[in-house]
Amino acid sequence: MFFSKRDLQFNLYQLLDVEQLVQYPYFQDHNRESFDMVLDAAEQIADKMLRPLLTEMDRNEPQLVDGKIRVHEGMKAITRRFGEDGWINATFRYEEGGQQLPATVHNAAAFIFQAANYSASVYPFLTTGAANLIRSFGSPELIDTYTPNMYNGRWQGTMALTEPNAGSSLSDISTSAEPTQTAGIYKIQGQKIFISCGDHDACENVVHLLLAKIKGGPAGTKGISLFVVPQQRVTPEGLVPNGVTTAGVYHKMGYKGAPIAHLMFGSDADCVGYLVGEEHRGLSYMFQMMNEARVGVGTNAAAIGTAAYHASLAYAKERPQGRPIAAKDPTQPQTLIIHHADVKRMLLFQKSVVEGSLSLLLQCGLWADIAHVAQGTDKERAELLLDLLTPIAKSYPSEMCCQTTSAAVQILGGAGYTTDFPLEQYYREARIHPIHEGTTGIHGLDLLGRKITLKGGKAVQLLAEEMSLAIAQAKAVANEPKLPIWAEQLEKTLLKVQQVTGHLLAIAPQNVEAFLADATLYLEMFGITTIAWQWLKQATEANKKLADANADSERHFYQGKIATAHYFFEYELAKTTALAKRLLSQNRATVEMQPEWF
Amino acid sequence: MFFSKRDLQFNLYQLLDVEQLVQYPYFQDHNRESFDMVLDAAEQIADKMLRPLLTEMDRNEPQLVDGKIRVHEGMKAITRRFGEDGWINATFRYEEGGQQLPATVHNAAAFIFQAANYSASVYPFLTTGAANLIRSFGSPELIDTYTPNMYNGRWQGTMALTEPNAGSSLSDISTSAEPTQTAGIYKIQGQKIFISCGDHDACENVVHLLLAKIKGGPAGTKGISLFVVPQQRVTPEGLVPNGVTTAGVYHKMGYKGAPIAHLMFGSDADCVGYLVGEEHRGLSYMFQMMNEARVGVGTNAAAIGTAAYHASLAYAKERPQGRPIAAKDPTQPQTLIIHHADVKRMLLFQKSVVEGSLSLLLQCGLWADIAHVAQGTDKERAELLLDLLTPIAKSYPSEMCCQTTSAAVQILGGAGYTTDFPLEQYYREARIHPIHEGTTGIHGLDLLGRKITLKGGKAVQLLAEEMSLAIAQAKAVANEPKLPIWAEQLEKTLLKVQQVTGHLLAIAPQNVEAFLADATLYLEMFGITTIAWQWLKQATEANKKLADANADSERHFYQGKIATAHYFFEYELAKTTALAKRLLSQNRATVEMQPEWF
Incomplete structure (x- = not known):
C-alpha cells in the first residue's frame, strides 16, 4: 500500500474530530459515513486509475508536437473522471454543482491521489484553484462562461x-494588459514560464x-491585476483561438507526468484577457489561490x-540481510x-516526518473550513493560525520529504x-x-518578516495557546511517564523559539x-517545533486509546x-x-561574505 | 569552470606540502613542475574529452543488445586515451610501466576527471583498482597475463x-569455486549484481x-577467496570466451554513463577463475581495493x-532577481x-563542504603515499590515520554532497x-x-565498532594529536581574533566527541x-569535527598568506x-x-521499536 488509511482516519476522526464541522449549516448534510465514502471513492480511483500509470507517466514525459503538448493518453480518462465524479468542485456550494464537502476531507482525498501518482493528481488540483479564483472574484458572466467546463474536467x-x-520577484512581471473599448476586456502581451498544465491534449481548453x-x-x-486568459475564448460561434501559443515544454528531473509549459501571449495573434475583480488588486486575489496551493504543495x-x-x-519487512x-x-x-536499529531509525525518521506533516496539513484544512463557515472569534482565530502556519505547512514537508525519500532509497x-x-x-x-509555490527561502522571509508580527503578534500568541493546551494535556497523563517528559521538552523548545524570535526582532x-539573513533556519526551527506539537497530540491520543484497544x-x-x-x-x-x-x-558570516570571495 | 585549480594547488602545495614526498626515493624524480604538468594534462582531457559528453552520456544510457552492453561510443576513445597517457598505472613502479606518481597527485587529477564527467571517470578508476590487486597479491604469471592490457586501457x-x-553482508556470498586438476585454477559458478563496468563494448575484455x-x-x-575471472581468458590461441554472461544492465537514477551489470558465471559454459594469493584470504586482499575505492568514492x-x-x-553571479x-x-x-544573504548561505554551505572534503581527501592521499614509501613510526602513523578516517572520507562527502547538490539546485x-x-x-x-562501497550505515559501524578501538585506541590518539597541533597553531594567531575562537570551538567539540565515545564504549x-544503534549519527558528528579541523588548518594558512598577497x-x-x-x-x-x-x-527509541508497530 502507498498510504495508511488508518492514519487518515486517526487524524480526521480522532485528532481533529472533523465531524464537529457538521454543526455548521454549510456542512450539515455530511457525517462520518459520507466522509468515509469520499475516502473510499478516492482510494478506488487512486488504485485503479492513477497508480497503474505512476511509472509509465515518468518514462513517457510530455512532448511538444506541432505546437501542442502531448501528455500520456491515460490522462484524458483521468481528468474526465475527476470532473464527472465531482472532485474538482467538491468543496463548492450546491448551487455551483458542488458537494459542500469540508476542505479537510477533500485534502485527505487529494492526499490519496498524490500518494498514488503525484503528476496525475496535479491536473485537477490546479483546475480547482483556478476555478475557485474565478468564482470568488470574477463577474457572474465570467463564472458562467468558464467554470462549468472546468468543474466537469474538460477544461x-x-x-x-x-x-x-x-x-x-513577482513585482517585476512585465506581461502587459492594455484596455480595449470594452470594459473589463484587455489585450494581453507577454510570456510566462513554468506554467503547470499550461497546455496539453487531455483537455479541450485551458483557462x-x-x-x-x-x-x-x-x-x-x-500594479498587478488578475485576468482570465483562455487558450480559446468563448464566442457565440464557439471556441476561438485566443493568441496563446506554447513555446516549449520543460524537461524535468521528476514530476514528469505533468506538462510544464512556456507560453506566449499575444505574440502571433491578439490575446484577450478578462479582468477578474478590480484593477491592481490581482496579487491579493492570487494569494487566495497561492495560500491554498501552498498547503497543497506541502500535502504533495x-x-x-x-x-x-x-x-x-x-x-525492509521482506529483505533478509546481515545478522x-x-x-x-x-x-x-x-x-x-x-x-537492524539503523534501518528502524531510517523508517522512524520517515514515519515521524510524513505522519507529523500530514497531521499538521489536515489541521490546516480544518482551520480553512472553520475560517470559511464560522463567524467572529472562531473565524479570526482559524484564519490567523492558518496564515501563520502556511509557510510551515508548505516548507517543512517539502524540505523534509527530500530527506525522507532519500532515507527510503x-x-x-x-x-x-x-x-x-x-x-x-x-x-x-x-x-x-x-x-515551486515560493521557495523555502521565500517562506522563511514570509514567516519571520511578516507572519510573526501579524496583527501585533496575535497569531503567534494563538499558536502558543494551542501548544500550551497540548502540553498541559500531556503533562496530566499518569500512565505513561514519557508523555510529561515530552511535554516539558516541547515547553522548553517553545521558550527557546520565543527567545530566538525576540533576539531577531530586536535586530x-x-x-x-541581518534580521532576515537566517530566516530559512528560523523557519526550520519553527517547523520542527510545530511538528513536535503534532506528535505530542498524536501520542497523547494514542496513549489514551491504547488501554481500550483489543485488536x-x-x-x-x-x-x-x-x-x-x-x-x-x-x-x-x-x-x-x-x-x-x-x-x-551575533556572527554574520553570510551577510559579511563578499561575492568576489567565492 | 567545474572546479578550482587554485584550490587544488592550495591543498597540494600549501596545506599538505606534497613536495615533501620527493625526499623518498620512490618519488625522487618528481617535483612541483611534474605535478603541475599532471594537473594540466588532466584538465586538458577533462575539458576536451570528458566534459563535452557529460549530458549526452546521461541521456543515452547503456543498453543490453544481444547479450552485450553498449555504452556511449565516445567511451572507446576515452578509455584508450586514459591507457595511452598512462593514467591507469601512473602510481605504479617504473618497471610496471608506471610513473611512480604520488597517489595524492593522482587523486587530484582524478578529482578533475570526476568533476568533469563522473560516469566517464569510473572506467579507468576501476581498472586501476583491479590491476593493483593483481600486482599486489597475484602470481607473476597472472600479473604478466592480465595487467599489461589493463594498463593500456584495452581491458x-x-x-x-x-x-x-x-x-x-559479504559473508553470505554463494558464488562457488571448485578446484580443478591444475593448482590455482578453479571452476566458478554463481552470479554477481551491481558490477560497475561489468561488461561494455568500449573495451576488448573485462577482468x-x-x-x-x-x-x-x-x-x-x-571462507572467501579472491579470483581473477576474465570475461575472455587468455590461451595460446588467443582470447577465448570464459563462461561469463551478461544477464542485464541496470537502469539507474543517475550515473547513467557507466554500465552496471548483472553477471552470470559458469551458467552456460565453464567459467575459469585464477586464485589470487592464498585460499580464504580473499576478503583481506579485497579490502586493499575497497579502502582505496572508499576514499575514491568520497572524492567522486x-x-x-x-x-x-x-x-x-x-x-548566482549572473541572475538578477529581487532587491x-x-x-x-x-x-x-x-x-x-x-x-542575497540566503543565497550566500547556500553557496557557503556548498563551498565549505566540498572544499573541506577535498582537503581531507587529499590528506588521505598523502597518508597513503607515506604509508607506501616510509618506514617505522611514520609509516604506522600514516596507516593508522588513513584507516581511522577512511569511513569519514567516504561518508562525509557522500552524505553531504547529496545536500550540497540540492542547495545548488x-x-x-x-x-x-x-x-x-x-x-x-x-x-x-x-x-x-x-x-556504494559500503552504505553510510556500514561505515558508521566500521568507525564506532572497529576503528575507534584500533590498536587500543592509538589511531584516535594520533588524530587528537593532529587536531591539537592545528588548534595550538590557530590559537597563536595574533592578527585575526576569529582564529583563536574557532580553535577553542574545535577543542570543545573534540572533548565532546571524546565524551560521547566514552559514553558509548561504556554501553x-x-x-x-544499543552501543551501535546510533553509529550513523556518531559518524556524522565525527565527520563534522574532522572537517572543522580541516577548515581550521585552511583558515590558519590563508590568514598567514593574506598579509603578503598582492594580486x-x-x-x-x-x-x-x-x-x-x-x-x-x-x-x-x-x-x-x-x-x-x-x-x-539513554533513550533507545530505535532499538525498542518493534517491526509490527510500523
Missing part, C-alpha cells in the same frame, strides 16, 4: 505567474488565471514521502533488515537507486516542492538584512504512534538545539 | 563482490576481481558537489541573487529542476555515493545493539577561505551540539 485551469525575469500589469499602472506589486510532498515510506517499509549485532554467527540464516541500497523500484522516482519527484530596527492491529497502531513520537522528541527535536545556537549568534 | 577491470542475497567461496571452506567471511562525491557548486555560483532587503524600491533594477530555482542545466544531473549522480559490554585574485581567494571557515564554524559545527545531545541520551 484545465492554471495559475500563470512566473516570467523569465520574475520568478521569486489561465494570469497576472499582468495594466499599462500606466503603479510600479511593483501594486507529504504524500510522496508517504508512498516512499511505505515502499521502503515493505522492502543481529549481538549474534553474528554466519551459519545462521540472515535476519530481515527491519530488525537508502533502505533499499543499490536496488533503491535503480528504476526497478519506485523509490528513485519518489526521490526525484520530492525535489520540486522546496522550489530588525538596526539591521534588517492487535489497533494496539500496534497506537504503540507505533507513541514510539514514533519518542523518536521525534529524541532525534528530531534535538536539532532545534543547534539551530537556536546559530540563530542566537 | 576493463572490475570488483565483483555483490550478489542478490549478499549486498552489505573481474571476484570473491567466491571454495567448496568445503569455512563459513562466513573466513566531492567532485560532483564541486561541479554543482561552481555551476550554481556562476548562475536588497533594506531597499525594496520596485522602480530600481533588480539585484544579482549572489547579494535550489539556487537556480525552477531552472535547476529542468534538464536545461546540469544541476539536476549532479543531484541524481550524487545520490549513489552513500550507497558496549552490556548492550552491543586581488589571491586576496579574494584567502579572504574566501577565512569567510568559509567562519561559515563552517558558525553553521556546520553547531550541528554537533544536537548530535551530542542525542548520542548522550
